[in-house]
Amino acid sequence: MKTIVIALGALLVLASCNQDKTAYVDNTVLLKEYKEMKDTEAKYNTMAEAMKKEMDSVAKQFQAEVQEYQSNANSMSNAQRQEAEGKLMQKQQQLQQQQQMRSQQLRAESDKEIDSIITKVKTYVKDYGKDNGYTYIFGSNETANIMYAKEGKDITQEVLEEINAEVKE
Numbered sequence: 001m002k003t004i005v006i007a008l009g010a011l012l013v014l015a016s017c018n019q020d021k022t023a024y025v026d027n028t029v030l031l032k033e034y035k036e037m038k039d040t041e042a043k044y045n046t047m048a049e050a051m052k053k054e055m056d057s058v059a060k061q062f063q064a065e066v067q068e069y070q071s072n073a074n075s076m077s078n079a080q081r082q083e084a085e086g087k088l089m090q091k092q093q094q095l096q097q098q099q100q101m102r103s104q105q106l107r108a109e110s111d112k113e114i115d116s117i118i119t120k121v122k123t124y125v126k127d128y129g130k131d132n133g134y135t136y137i138f139g140s141n142e143t144a145n146i147m148y149a150k151e152g153k154d155i156t157q158e159v160l161e162e163i164n165a166e167v168k169e
Contacts, residue, residue, distance in 0.1 A: 020135035023155040025125060027139045033160050035167040037117050044110040051106060055099050062095060124163050128155075 031037050069084050076084065129137045137155070 021133050022136040022138070023134055023153045024138040024140050025156045025159055026154065027141045029156050030121060030125075030160055030163075031118065033164075034117070034121060035164045036120075037114070039167075040110075040113050040117060044106065044113075047106060051102055055095075055102075058095060062091060065091070121163065124166075125159060128159055128162065 066088060069088060073081055073084075125137055125139075128134075
């Protein structure tokens with residue numbers, strides 16, 4: 001009888017040792033609060049603002065040309081008006097294409113850098129899990145991939161503190 005109780009006790013200890021260690025991170029919080037992501041977003045917001053100012057300046061110059069044309073239109077012949085209108089329309093199309101091209105280029109650069117950061121965070125979480133003995137680390141976000149988790153299973157802040165500590169100032 002005593003050996004059966006000891007065997008059962010040993011099985012319980014072994015069973016509890018074999019339980020998978022699980023936790024989750026809030027992906028949205030992790031990425032939003034990751035210093036490198038904040039810095040990247042700030043960099044591209046600054047670049048977008050600078051591009052907007054430059055394009056606004058070009059647009060003002062174009063508006064001045066349109067106003068000059070409108071002021072002089074009555075003194076022009078039909079051929080001169082048509083030629084001036086054609087040039088203005090062509091310039092407007094070029095400006096719009098230039099703006100669209102630059103916006104797409106900036107967006108592509110931003111997307112590429114953000115994708116790189118997301119990959120870096122995923123790799124970090126994977127390494128964190130291995131280093132801390134986790135069998136699973138789940139991701140959660142506003143779409144609620146994890147509907148319930150026992151308190152203490154959210155390791156978002158721990159991971160965030162460690163990954164931010166690695167970012168050089």
